[in-house]
Amino acid sequence: MCEDTHGIGRRALFVTGAAAALTLGPVSFAAAADGQDPGTQKTATVSGTLPPGSPDFVYAPVEVPAGVREIRVSYTYDRPGVPAGTTGNALDIGIFDQHGTGLGGRGFRGWSGGARTEFFVRADDATPGYIPGPVDAGTWYIALGPYTVAPQGLAYELTITLTHGEPGTPVRPVYPPSRAKGRGRAWYRGDCHLHSWYSDGRRTPAEIAALARAAGLDFINSSDHNTHSSHPHWADQAGDDLLIMLGEEVTTRNGHVVALGTEPGTFVDWRYRARDNRFGRFAQQIHKAGGLVVPAHPHATCVGCAWKFGFGEADAVEVWNGPYTPDDEVALSAWDAALVASVRDNREWLPAMGNSDAHRDPDAVGMPQTVVLADDLTREAIQAGLRAGRSYIAESRNVTLAFTATGGRGEQAGIGERLAVAPDTPVTVRLEASGVPRCTVRLVTDEGVLLTSDPLPVSGSGVVEWQTTPSYAAYVRAELRHETAAGPLPGALAALTNPIFLGR
Template identity: 70%
Template sequence: MRRRDVLRMTAVAGAAGVLTLDTVNFAGAVDRTDGDGSRREETRTVRGHLPTGAPDFVYVPVEVPSGVREIAVSYTYDKPPVPEGTNGNACDIGIFDQRGTELGGAGFRGWSGGARTEFFLRSDAATPGYLPGPIRPGTWHIALGPYTVAPQGLRYGITVTLRYGASGETPKPVYPPQRAKGRGRAWYRGDNHLHSIHSDGKRTPAEIAALARAAGLDFLTTTEHNTTSSHGAWEGLWGDDLLILTGEEITTRNGHVVAMGTDPGVFLDWRYRARDNAFGKYARAARRAGGLVIPAHPHATCIGCNWKFGLNEADAVEVWNGPYTPDDEVTLAEWDNTLVAHAQGRGAWLPAVGHSDAHRDPDVVGLPQTVVLADDLSREAILAGIRAGRVWIAESAEVGLAFSVIGGRGEHAGIGERLRVDRTSPATAHLEVTGAPGCTGSFITDQGTRYTAPLSSSGSGTLTWQTTPDNAAYIRAEVRHPATTGGLPGPMAAMTNPVFLGPA
């Protein structure tokens, strides 16, 4: 990288967090020809150095001439030793075509993050994470994402190969249907945060579908990091018993968000931070595409995972991500505080959901799973159920749960609903649990945990507790294992969204 590039980086990074380097041209590149002298492929390698404090995205323009049928890219970067407690080098990669790199993704053609060191694109095929399509002439851009840079800086090398010849035909993607057979109005189990070989997962869509069925799931959502390439990869894997929704995990530098149930093929951009005040725009784009906006693992400890965008644009919150940990406990407490605010008339409440975020063995698909009361097993009905808060979360399909609150005159409210009774009227909470041996059940209100009782040795039991709206603005239920960490309650086995009490 030349000195003028460093100067330009300093100027641009403060405004947009991007840097565009000099254009890669293929004049003088390694030229391999066929016997008749016609070009077969050309290769060019460029190298550079990024200093600590490099912008979030570094674009390398590549001039692509006509007649190219395939682009192949590989890259390397150094990983020098760093002092303890200091971040080393980590650099992601992707590509944009001749339509440009503007936010919104018109030119987006793929992203593999740090999961791959090479990829290719052509009309009829592409590396998972990338979108097949014509290789049209113009200025393409390889996108580097220097996630963390060591004190010594980051030295990289990018090799670009252009292969010439006739283009193949781009296949029309086959997307999953919007509805499965289902059981009419019922509770349906799903896992809506999953990764395959189309981002940084190790499982194929076929393997994930098989694991979902084995876990007793009725639906799943494919949510790869910053790409939609998996949307057309599930042909033959859905059925009457399994609804497959499409989505994306929008993976920014200030938190990750699951865009659940978006229209197939709709890409949502990730290239912004909280300070850019852009999240609302892309959250609204997700909803225009028919999806839900769900902040993922808001208090995870991985770099860039902490949620910094606030909850004003969210439709639900992932309070439980994979095996239950102290990170989830913090998220749960924060979410519970939002219920108190809603009970005080300060804004809408956000339903809680739980997903596995499974990537590879031994990650368990369906640990946890979101259980939704929906009118049928369809995209529209499932999303409506989540949006309304008719949701509880379980560690597996072995756990069964029923929760409701009954008024003194027989009034009834279920999960996500309001029991509309006078503030001094009695309200009785009922919780029935199966499949949770060794666990305890509890009722939680805006005053905290108010009642706890053990379940039977078989894991079954019924808990009943009475209060009034004056003493409880809402009631929700938890089922927990015995404590394993000092100072913290036991890991969650199941939990519900609240029932609110009192007049609206």
């Protein structure tokens, strides 16, 4: 084994065509051309230090000669102590092949973020998060993402090992079907934000599918961070009882977005910020690939998690992410304000979704879940229901809602629909609920909360009715809240509906 050590200092960095990326000097394995015996390995070590204020991405070029069977990379970096309130070091990693690092991802071969300290790629296999395929000759790029850098800087070391030999036989990917048996037009339960061990989750697709079935779900959507590598690994988990859609959580430095139900094998790049004015291009890519654009946890407080791209390209928004927390309350309030704006401006409105964002135990798959009225259990029908807002969010399979608005002549509209009656027409709003013991019902309009019920009985079932007119309420939606000991503050959500719009 040959050991080549390259000391890479700050002065060795130079700017690439992208303002937020730097490229190191190349690591050459040209001397390995004389070692073509199968199993021959060559190793190089690259070390350096990134200062505070480093670009979002740093690329280490690796000159890969012909005849390489496998490329393997491991890395370490220091984690010095920092004062409270100061960010420490966090360094993500991935790789691009000889097709380069151009935005759009033609050369993309995998990303594990900070979830793994080593990975490999070869024709017949790859570490979860990475894409199997030939290790062709040319310049490959190890991608480093200094997510946060401590005041002391971020010292790192890369170890790159090339193994020569005949390439393995590529495996042809097989993907899950785009339909399940279904029940015709019915309410279907789903969780569209889930992470497997193909990104930073700790569960296999098989474990996630089993938990989805136990949670009473009819459909799920894969959404691993910044990689589509899991797509071929869901096929044997689908069945007549479970529709598995494919997607990605596009994890930028200015917010995360779920690409929901894209065509198999679709990769969506994430290497941009809101100031780069590039998101529209990738939202369009998601739409062209048959997917929905769903900003995730838009008011989350983690670094880079809050959504800053606007909602002009969105099809829905995730207002409830995992166990209900204060940032979900902020997301709900912002979404409600956007509903008022859509009424004022007479424009399309943005439906709400809820998903678990489950990664590992004890994260509960299907808490919460979005319950959607769809014509069948197919990708297209589920997406159509979500896009139309014919859905409500429930904390578990135990919660069932029926929410309607009825006019004076028997005209009726349900969740996500419009009751097109005259402004002074009496309207009866009715909510039937089950599985929500001791919860309080709140009916919310463009004016605010106009009805708060007494707690429902311990049986968890009850009916609430309210009279209004379209001139008084442009829309009405329902919240079911748990009891709270925080005085006037509302309790955590047990369920939430999309609105019913009133009037022509």
